[in-house]
Amino acid sequence: MDNRSNVLMQRYELGRLLGQGTFAKVYYARSIQTGQSVAIKVIDKEKxxxxxxxxxxxREISVMRMVRHPYIIHLYEVMATKTKIYFVMEYAKGGELFNKVAKGRLKEDVARKYFHQLINAVDFCHSRGVYHRDLKPENILLDENENLKVSDFGLSALAESKRQDGLLHTTCGTPAYVAPEVINRKGYDGIKADIWSCGVILFVLLAGYLPFHDSNLMEMYRKIGKADFRCPSWFPQDVRKLLFRILDPNPSSRISIARIRESSWFKKGLSLKSKVQDAESSTISLPDTDAAASSQHENASTSSQDKQDVSSRLSNLNAFDIISLSAGFDLSRLFEDPCPRKEARFISRKPASIIISKLQELAKCMKLKISKRDAGLFKFEGTKEGRKGFLSVDAEIFVLTPAFHLVEMKKTGGDTLEYQKMFDDGIRPGLQDIVWAWQGEPQPQQHNPQVEQQDELPPD
Incomplete structure (x- = not known):
């Protein structure tokens, strides 16, 4: 960025400073081409x-690219120079949720709306194998319509970060919002830890102050460890019950997000539209591959309908999405020599229903468990434990054009070398019937000029 100009790479006009930390500053900016308002995070590479x-x-770049959701800050693109890295992100005009709470407790209906949106966003992250680990009102922004936007994934972890015990071990987060098992440093479940933080946020929204607070940090940790808190007199009975189940110091008995959704306080006042969105973002399991094989004829019509439903709700990729999925988006080369890749992408000219059938067939042949998460997202899981736990791979289908689909395969758990062997020996050859071209490899050459013209991707 030229200090003599407020124009970044001839694309964005930089404005006022929105905030800054030790290694980065965030500016308001405007796209010169479209006039769209954005926020640009400028990171000092040397630091x-x-x-x-x-x-x-x-990891933050990778995570933000994975978690595209209405209640999560959107990363549009990443640019870099020799000295700086630039995150071009969605601009949240409403500022931090913290600033709203700092003025006093919120009305119950408003708090419920924000909590509902927070749970939707966090549940979506977990479905992608992402654990935020620093949820707090300062990391939650509001857009111009007062809708919540989860931000700051700098401390987030991916499922592949788990150790052989299946737990995360890095102690991180903000003391007042961190779960007791994180403090104990004995390993923790990222999902359960995020749920605890959501409970603390809910308490803050309704009360206007923290449930666990003390000038002595060790005393505060003691209170957190024993879940030593009291609800104000104005808290309704149903929200008290919900909070005590969320702020359960025992992670094994702590309430799950599915149970939170079923609680009477959470469901109160939800519109039909919200319920539909919940249903669409919930995890739906496919039949076990062996069981499905034994009853294939009986369930043929249902399976076909499921595939049509999934096909109709696949994500469409815009220009920024396509750029972000390209090899040029990977900043690894800016820092170090290339390392073994944990993901692969290919383009297919087959209909989505055919791609889905092939994924199910592949899972059966390789004796993998397969489940459907959100529309277009499928998870493969190994049945035998490897060197770093059970191997898991996500396969997500995107629409490029009506005639072309992009499929992204990504390791989300287990050992990288075991994944590479499984990919080279099983996944890649097993998908060859539906692959038109793998990313980074030349597209198939046709001798017939007419056929070659038909096979070319449409121009941007």
Whole structure:
């Protein structure tokens, strides 16, 4: 960025400073081409290399690209120079949720709306194998319509970060919002830890102050460890019950997000539209592959209908999405030598229903469990434990054009070398019937000029 100009790479006009931290500053900006308002996070590359948080920045980029959701800040693109990295993100005009709570407690209906949106966003992250680990009102923004936007994934973890015990072990987060098992440093479930933080946020929204607070940090940790808190007199009975189930110091008995959704306080006042959105974002399991094989004829019509439903709700990729999925979006080369890849993408000219059938057939042949998460997202899981736990792979289908689909395969758990062997020996050859071209490889060459013209991707 040229200090003599407020124009970044001839694309964005930089405005006022929105905030800053140790390694980055966030500016308001406007796209010169479209006039769209954005927020640009400017990261000093020399500083992050010096303190050794390169992997954290790369993980944040990867995570934000994975979690595209109405209640999560959208990452439009990433640009870089020799000295700076630029995150071009959605601009949340309403500022931090913290600023709203700092003025006093919220009305119950308003708090319920924000909590509902928070749970939707966090549940979506978990379905992608992402654990935020620093949920708090300061990291939750509001757009111009007062809708919530979860931000700051700098401390987030991916499912592949789990150790052999299936738990995360890095102690991180903000003390007042962190779960007791994180403090104990004995390993923790990222999902359960995020749920605890959501409970603290709900308490803050309704009360206007923290459930666990003390000037002595160790005393505050003691209160957190024993879930030593009291609800104000104005809390309704149903929200008290919900809070005590969320802020359960025992993670194994702590309420799940599915149970939170079923609670009477959570469901109160929900519109039909919200219920439909919940249903669409919930996890739906496919039949076990062996069971499905034994009753294939009986369930043929239902399976066909399911595939049509999924096909009709696939995500469409815009220009920014396509750029972000390209090899040029990977900033690894800015920091170090290339490392073994944990993901692969291919373009298919087959209908989505055919792609889905092929994925199910592949799972059966390779003796993998397969489940459908959101529309277009499928999860493969190994049945035998490997060197770093059970191997898991996500396959997500996107619409490029009506005639072309992009499929992204990504390791989300287990050992990378075991994934590479499974990919090379099983996944890649097993999908060859539906692959038109793998990313980074030349598209098939046709001798017939007429056929070759038909096979070309349409221009942008």
């Amino acid at each position: 992050i290399v010096k303190v050794g948080i390169i992997q954290q920045i790369k």
